[in-house]
Amino acid sequence: MKIGVLVNEGPYTHEASDSAYNFTKAALEKGHEIYRVFFYHDGVNNSTRLTEPPRDDRNIVNRWSELSKQYSLDLVVCIAAAQRRGIMDENEAKRQGKDANNLAEGFRISGLGQLVEAGIQSDRLVTFGD
Amino acid sequence: MLHIVNKSPYERNSLESCLRMASKGSAVLLIEDGVYGATKGGSFEGKIQAAMADVKVYVLGPDLSARGMADRVLDGVSVVDYGGFVDLVAEHSNCQSWL
């Protein structure tokens, strides 16, 4: 079955990102296809590679990146929400004249249409948030 | 239909709204702080028990254990792991998260 996942909260403050990750991993291990994980609202903060949690804590950002690598998972960060919150890839930083970029490996920035499309193409869409 | 609730009923009205709107035969899965809604001895116990006449109630085991509530689950509530969560999503035609 094709499943889409929507993550609406950032890492660490809320459990939403943990739940989404554990759900996504379990679905993949059961042989389901994850059509896309879409990060919206503060959920875009799951994609900054500048995250550096203490060594004895989980690294939520890296965990997503690794899962993406292992399963060629499509991790999409909403551009409008990302711009509000200072998440940028190299191209966007250049376009906006910013001196840095911070998008982690495995994530890509794209439009909100990707969320609607995930709803159309997936058999189920599951939302995680606050 | 699968309803997912992640808020403690003692903090927010998500579970109450969900139960108000869940039609007969649907399923309710409690995750994150929502798991407190399915535990014994609290003032919400009666409401969950009444709801269970019409809807099936599930609770996410890992969230329950993390909160030290694994031994307090109400009778009739089924405990599932993340794999079981995935199965519930697959079994029901759609799902709504009461954020």
Added chain:
Amino acid sequence: MPMVEVAGKEFEVDEEGYLVNLADWDENIAGYLAQEEKVELTENHWEVVNFLREYYGEYQIAPAIRVLTKAIAKKLGADKGNNKYLYELFPYGPAKQACKIAGLPKPTGCI
């Protein structure tokens, strides 16, 4: 961000040339923004630019292109409310160019 001076008034544009403070907009500034887009403003251009400003004033968003054409057709007639006409006026897209000239915010939620 770059500062521009037009007719004795200073205003700020962003890296892509969009007006930063919506309240700064006036017809001189529209003229400058149009020049930057290599669009020569005619009566027909003004009609669309003013329509966009009114739409924004009423709804607080710039309309999607589909909605814009429909709304223009309703107000100004079908000969103007179509893609061909609007793209002739604004060759790089009524969304991008007309909004910029009208001093509206840069579209963010692209598909």
Added chain:
Amino acid sequence: MNDEMDMEEEGGVVKQFMFVNRKAPYGTIYALEGLEVVLISAAFEQDVSMAFIDDGVYELKKGQDTKSLGQKNFSPTYRALEGYDIEKLYVERESMEARGLTEEDLLVDVVVLDRAEMAAKMDEQDVLISF
């Protein structure tokens, strides 16, 4: 003005999408960013509806004035939805009445559903996205 490229058909699939609004405006960003998704969804030719339940009803309250807040007043945008062919705005009667509001207090025309009708509407959706 978001869809410069026209994204009309997605392989001809038309699904029932319901955007469920349960949060008040301004206190959090969910109502505003939720509305942004709804506007984008209009470009995909789906069967789109919005549900206003619990504090979501407050999003539609007339007379919002954010000047002193320094935030944008996005309530007029709900009135633009009609132009986007999003005409199914459902408000749950119990939520509205519990907040001391009537249809006259709302800034757009809505369909008021009692809770059983709202429950039935939710059940029949293909996709529910909640904020």
